[in-house]
Each structure stands twice: as structure tokens, then as C-alpha cells.
Amino acid sequence: MTTAAGAPPTQDAPSNLARGFLTGGVIGASLAAFIGGCVIGKASLIALGPALSAAYGLAVFLATLPRRVREAAVVPRTALALIEGLEAVGGEASDVPVRFELSVVPDGAPAFRVRIRQEINLVELPDYRPRGVVVVEYPPDRPWKARIVKRPTPEWERRVAGARLDSVPGPASREEGSSGCAGGLLTVLGLLLGAAVVLLLFRTELFAAVEDGNGASGPAVTSSSSSSSTTVTVTSATGTVALGPGQSLLDQGELRKAVESLTGGTEQRRALAVVVQDRLLTVVFAPAGGPSPGFDPRSLPYDRVPGLVEEARNTLGVRAPKSWQLTADGLTGALTLRVVVAGDGGAGTLEADGRGEVLRRSGG
Missing domain, CATH: 2.40.50 (OB fold (Dihydrolipoamide Acetyltransferase, E2P))
Structure with missing residues (x-):
């Protein structure tokens, strides 16, 4: 920031970079643990995802408490x-x-x-x-x-x-210290590394689950490609829809069509989680047999999803948002939607209910 005399202190860029990397790592590890636990049917791994996020949030709160007390004074x-x-x-x-x-x-x-x-x-x-x-x-x-x-x-x-005031020359300081594109890249890198660590730690169980899912006791993997380069893959535990270049799940009707392509037919499959990115949809199905946990993925508030993503990009205070991800789950009983936006200097989360009404915002 430029002033008439004596520039005031700015936030520490290395600290922002480290926090962005750690935040990305926790998000990646939490999602990988939750989805991986659903695939192999391991309750402890399913619980690890939310527990890891909660522990990280508590650690950040305690670590920044002295600074926030000083600032409040x-x-x-x-x-x-x-x-x-x-x-x-x-x-x-x-x-x-x-x-x-x-x-x-x-x-x-x-x-x-x-x-x-x-x-x-x-x-x-x-x-x-x-x-x-x-x-x-x-x-x-x-x-x-x-x-x-x-x-x-x-x-x-x-x-x-x-009052009659004159303009102050020079560039304006921003709300937060800028860490440039490096912050967003480190956040994405942390996300990938966090997911990779979890997958490596439980690779034996995951590979075994995939082999069991492709065997005689489970349905075979099916995949198809349309002329628009859309790829649909369904297994006993998960289903994915990958759109081709130039397409987005935020386009009108695309998300509904993608979900229905995974849940079509006479069997009404319930989901433990639905993860939506710009061109990739992943549905983690509830285990077959016995009581059906989870929720009907067709009950998602499709019309509200583009608005929630746009609101998260604009209101969470994340500078230069580079990526977003929406996760829907019913682990607490009621359907909950969480939109995570990552960009320069960190990430933010917007949480909504099953109707798409915003409940709370955090981060940024």
C-alpha cells in the first residue's frame, strides 16, 4: 500500500501461502477419506473426513486466538x-x-x-x-x-x-495481503497431495474393493460415451459423469441430466454423497441390501446450484477464485450442501440446506 508517508504493515505473504496449502491439503484428505471409506465400507474412514476438517478448524481457531485477542484490544x-x-x-x-x-x-x-x-x-x-x-x-x-x-x-x-477531500494518489491496498497466483496454485497442490496421501495409505483396501465390485458378486462396470464427449461410468459403489470441453454442470439442465443418467432404471439407488465440479459429477452410492441410508440424489435443488456457486465465488472473500466444488450429503439426517471455493490466499465454504437456502458462510 502507498500512503503519503510511511506505509503501514501488511499481512505476511508466506503465512497466507502456508495456510492456503494446509487448507487445500485438509480439503483433499477429508474428501478422499470420506469417499474412500464409502467405497470400501469402512466406517472409521468415513468418519475421518468430517473429523479431520473439524480438527483443522479447531487448530486454526486456537492458533489464531492470541492474535485475534491482540487485534480486538x-x-x-x-x-x-x-x-x-x-x-x-x-x-x-x-x-x-x-x-x-x-x-x-x-x-x-x-x-x-x-x-x-x-x-x-x-x-x-x-x-x-x-x-x-x-x-x-x-x-x-x-x-x-x-x-x-x-x-x-x-x-x-x-x-x-x-468536508472537501482530495483523492490520495497511488495504488489501493486490498482487504487482504495478496499472495498472487502462487496462493491458488499451492491450495490446489495441497488438495491433490492430501487426497493422494489418503489414497496411498488405503490403496490395498481400495483396490480390493474395486476388484470385488468387478467380480461375479457385484454389477459390472458400465461406461458409455456420447457424441458430445460425455462419459458415464457406474460401479457397485460409485458413479461418475465427465463432460467434454466446452460443457459445464452449471449449464441449464446438465446437472439433472447427469444425475438421472446414474440413477435411471427401475432400481432407485440412494446416495451417501454427491460431489459436483465444473465438468465432473461423482455419486457415492449407499451399500445395497438392508436399510437404505443416505438420500435420493434426484432430490437435489438443481435450480439453486448455479446460484449457490456464484454466491460462494462472490461473497466468501476469496480473491481470484480458481476452483469450486459442491458436496451434498445426508450424514446428519438432513440433506446439506457445501460449496468450497479456492483461490489466492485460501478457501471459503458456503453451507446450504436441502432446498438451497444459505445457512452459513466461513473462510475467505
């Missing part, structure tokens, strides 16, 4: 700021995420330029215009955490009414 500074530009970046609720670029002019300190994202109510959105003056609060040691004060005190309202 810092008294925020109040200042006037000039709106250089603003852009609504999506959202369907009454509060719309808006990206602001501000020239902040504090009393007795160098002015600086900053770029932030903040949710603004649709009714109040017309009150924020380019070249308008607003009141902001920010920690002095973390100016990228600036937030617009929506209800300033009467004293600051009077200062806003009579």
Missing part, C-alpha cells in the same frame, strides 16, 4: 474518507456486497488509499456515490480492515457535511 481510529469508486459484486438478499475504493484522510496521520468490501442494504445503496464523503473506522495497524460507519455520531455528520 486495538482501539479503532475514526476518519473521513472520499469514495473513489464502488461496485456491487452480487447477492440476492437485502444486503448487497459492495466493493469500495476509498481515499482515507485521518487527523494527524498520513492519508492512504484502500479497497474494501462491505455489505450495504439495498435501500441505503443510493446514499453512497462516487466523490461522496463518508466516515470510516479502522485499526491503525491494519488499515485494510477499514469499515464505513453507517450511523456516525452527530459530530462526524457535521464534519461530513462540510
